[in-house]
Amino acid sequence: MLWIALHLPALSLESFAATLGAARQALPLALLQGTRIAAVNGVAAQLGVQPGFKRATALALAPQLRFGQADAARDAQALRAVAHAALAFTPLVTLDTSAGQPCVLLEVQGSLRYFGGLAALQRRLRAALLPLGFGCRMASASTALGAALLARWRTGFELGAQAQDRGRLGTLLDEVPVVLLGAGQTHHEALRAMGLHTLGDLRRLPRGGLARRFGEALLAELDRARGDAPDPREPVVPPPVFDEGCELFERADNSATLMHGAGLLLARLVAWARARQGRVGGFTLALHHEARHRGDDSVPERTELRLALAAASNDPAHLQLLLRERLARLALPAPTLALHLHCDELQHGAAPHGELFPTAASAQEGLLRLIERLQARLGPQQVLQPLPCEDHRPERSTHWQPVRPPGRTRAAAAAPAVLQPLTRPVWLLLQPQPLPERQSRPLLDGRPLQLLAGPERIESGWWDGAPAARDYFVAQAHDGALVWLYRARLPLAQQEGWFLHGRFG
Amino acid sequence: METLPAGVPLPAPETLHPALWRAHQLGRGREAAVPTGFAALDAELPGGGWPRRVLTELLLPHAGVGEMRLLAPALAAISTAAPPAPRSLMLFDPPSPPCAMALAPLGVDPQALIVVYGRDGAHGARHLLYSADLLWALEQALKSGQVGAVLAWLPARLRADALRRLQLAAQAHDGPVFLFRDIEVRMRPSPAPLRLALHSAGADGLGLQLLKRRGPVLARPLRLALPPVLAPLPRARAEAVQCLAQAMQGAAAAAAGAARHTVAALPG
Numbered sequence: 001m002l003w004i005a006l007h008l009p010a011l012s013l014e015s016f017a018a019t020l021g022a023a024r025q026a027l028p029l030a031l032l033q034g035t036r037i038a039a040v041n042g043v044a045a046q047l048g049v050q051p052g053f054k055r056a057t058a059l060a061l062a063p064q065l066r067f068g069q070a071d072a073a074r075d076a077q078a079l080r081a082v083a084h085a086a087l088a089f090t091p092l093v094t095l096d097t098s099a100g101q102p103c104v105l106l107e108v109q110g111s112l113r114y115f116g117g118l119a120a121l122q123r124r125l126r127a128a129l130l131p132l133g134f135g136c137r138m139a140s141a142s143t144a145l146g147a148a149l150l151a152r153w154r155t156g157f158e159l160g161a162q163a164q165d166r167g168r169l170g171t172l173l174d175e176v177p178v179v180l181l182g183a184g185q186t187h188h189e190a191l192r193a194m195g196l197h198t199l200g201d202l203r204r205l206p207r208g209g210l211a212r213r214f215g216e217a218l219l220a221e222l223d224r225a226r227g228d229a230p231d232p233r234e235p236v237v238p239p240p241v242f243d244e245g246c247e248l249f250e251r252a253d254n255s256a257t258l259m260h261g262a263g264l265l266l267a268r269l270v271a272w273a274r275a276r277q278g279r280v281g282g283f284t285l286a287l288h289h290e291a292r293h294r295g296d297d298s299v300p301e302r303t304e305l306r307l308a309l310a311a312a313s314n315d316p317a318h319l320q321l322l323l324r325e326r327l328a329r330l331a332l333p334a335p336t337l338a339l340h341l342h343c344d345e346l347q348h349g350a351a352p353h354g355e356l357f358p359t360a361a362s363a364q365e366g367l368l369r370l371i372e373r374l375q376a377r378l379g380p381q382q383v384l385q386p387l388p389c390e391d392h393r394p395e396r397s398t399h400w401q402p403v404r405p406p407g408r409t410r411a412a413a414a415a416p417a418v419l420q421p422l423t424r425p426v427w428l429l430l431q432p433q434p435l436p437e438r439q440s441r442p443l444l445d446g447r448p449l450q451l452l453a454g455p456e457r458i459e460s461g462w463w464d465g466a467p468a469a470r471d472y473f474v475a476q477a478h479d480g481a482l483v484w485l486y487r488a489r490l491p492l493a494q495q496e497g498w499f500l501h502g503r504f505g
Numbered sequence: 506m507e508t509l510p511a512g513v514p515l516p517a518p519e520t521l522h523p524a525l526w527r528a529h530q531l532g533r534g535r536e537a538a539v540p541t542g543f544a545a546l547d548a549e550l551p552g553g554g555w556p557r558r559v560l561t562e563l564l565l566p567h568a569g570v571g572e573m574r575l576l577a578p579a580l581a582a583i584s585t586a587a588p589p590a591p592r593s594l595m596l597f598d599p600p601s602p603p604c605a606m607a608l609a610p611l612g613v614d615p616q617a618l619i620v621v622y623g624r625d626g627a628h629g630a631r632h633l634l635y636s637a638d639l640l641w642a643l644e645q646a647l648k649s650g651q652v653g654a655v656l657a658w659l660p661a662r663l664r665a666d667a668l669r670r671l672q673l674a675a676q677a678h679d680g681p682v683f684l685f686r687d688i689e690v691r692m693r694p695s696p697a698p699l700r701l702a703l704h705s706a707g708a709d710g711l712g713l714q715l716l717k718r719r720g721p722v723l724a725r726p727l728r729l730a731l732p733p734v735l736a737p738l739p740r741a742r743a744e745a746v747q748c749l750a751q752a753m754q755g756a757a758a759a760a761a762g763a764a765r766h767t768v769a770a771l772p773g
Contacts (some may be wrong), residue, residue, distance in 0.1 A: 033756045051734050085637060181753065345736075363592070364652075367593060367651040370646060370649040370651055370652070372647060377642070378638055378642060383621050384537075384619070384620045384622075384624070386602075386615050388606070390606045394604065394606070397605070398602065398606070400602060403619055419661070422610045422732060423606050424605055424607040426573040427568055427599075428575075428601060452708065452739040453734075453735055474735060476746070477705075479566070479570075479704070480705035480707045481570050481571070481705040482571075482734055483569065502569075505568060
């Protein structure tokens, strides 16, 4: 067994600060638990604010200090996101929150060969955690609890002999402060009074007496850390539906501020999708509005933004780009306080290949991404592709639909018949334009049209409510351009006379 | 120059660098152009076809003078190219939805078409002011470099920097870019290195004037025979009618005087 422990020392503060912009993160921040400060960021620590201070004390030291409330649910959510990101590297990931210091543990023995060794795997792991925005300390050891203890203790245990050698791990663990043990924390005062500071001090005492005084839990934890006792763990399983929210620290009244929070949720969404071995096909972002503006009925409680992707993707940059385009288009009815991201559209299947040189597949993907961006900003109804239909009526022979990813239809499409004579105009008017007539000859722009070819009779559609009975002619306008016009025939046609229907472009 | 011995001839500038040519020669692009499919036109275009990675402006009096039939051979070559990929054709704000049944006989694969409308432009309706969304979309398509050919119908009133932005974006686009604009902008400057004015020249014919190209000025207009819509018999009739009309028009104009003449010459 080879375990990597990820210790997140500033998880609660970072999960709070993540929704703020970069400029706001440079301010001194502190998290309040009740009336006392639970965590401070680096700027606040430089001003002398420390965890455990009362609110008033901290404000006296740093009047510009900004406060947030500690939130256990938010921390748990953030920890889950880290676990999801870690699931891309191994199927066995567990959480360890003993001693009040959250840790994510990964068993990576089986993944070493695939990722090219422990050092390479840790590099990739750090890169995968980067978008989530948490600082972490890593340690590797041959037992889960041993790795967690080393990671909580100090840096410098990423690689080393303790990763494989249990004897070396035992020597190192003897140095670990006893307060880092879960059970050690409850008896911290008593242990310190007895002069027991490290795990080594504990181990040298008789086991029977130790168990009587402090309970079996302390000894059991010690044994598990050293590998003398089995340590079964519950693996993290990603939920089938992604459903997470985040509260914005400041109310957002433009899309740029919204993107800070939405970017965070998207990073978690991608981590979840990767853990589920799938790609995101679409998601819904709900914006919860401020209650004060909800007094009048015109302001809805929430605005929902549905984003469907033409081709499922796992690329956070691409998803952010699409969302930014959509948000830029959105007119916010009221300032937003919270965001909620829901995704149940996960597409499984073989991942697309990465290509070194451009190929047909990569070109197709690039085109799809372009189309998605256009559709995100302009709307799907503005980016269309033709679908030929079997119908004699020219206005119905081409059906326009939003562009979809090419399926088998494209491959099965017949080669264009080059030998057919050209009988239809390229530009077909949406509404046939009625033409005035003089001495039974149609006029275009006040000049008579010269009929050159025809008639071609099209009579169809009596069964579907749009009957057409027309005689089509090709005619020449006064400047020589060819136009396509028809004469509606009685008695089916509502209107009679000449109509311009197309231009030969 | 003094270092060269007297007897050695100077190397021709066009052999030194693709961006160099003499004023009486046609310029050459760095990349092969897309053949137009009309030998007479290829001979007059720098590089022997529609240039890639730059804008090409086509100025028309109105939609439907034969512009699509002019571009059809090049578009057909792009849309049905051999693997790696037949590439797509993107149309931005066309005057009306193109008819797939008309494109297939011209060799253009209708499956390759993608039509994009600006958000505020109603389908098919022309609008005088430019739509910011449409220009954005056009720029994105050019910058992505994933589209085979881009055809855009731009309104007459366009800020000068909009075209310059498009020209810059087009450098990433490995294919021709056709901008269709109204003939009234022919006197306005444009960053496009190739500008053509199109007008109808009889049935199934297209008159074409090169307003700007990398090379000497071509004063005489070209006349191209387009892929025919008409059978030979009606076309002969159409030509006869056209000749007659022109003769009558000339006679009438001569009789009526200058004011009348202007009215008759106005299109429409």
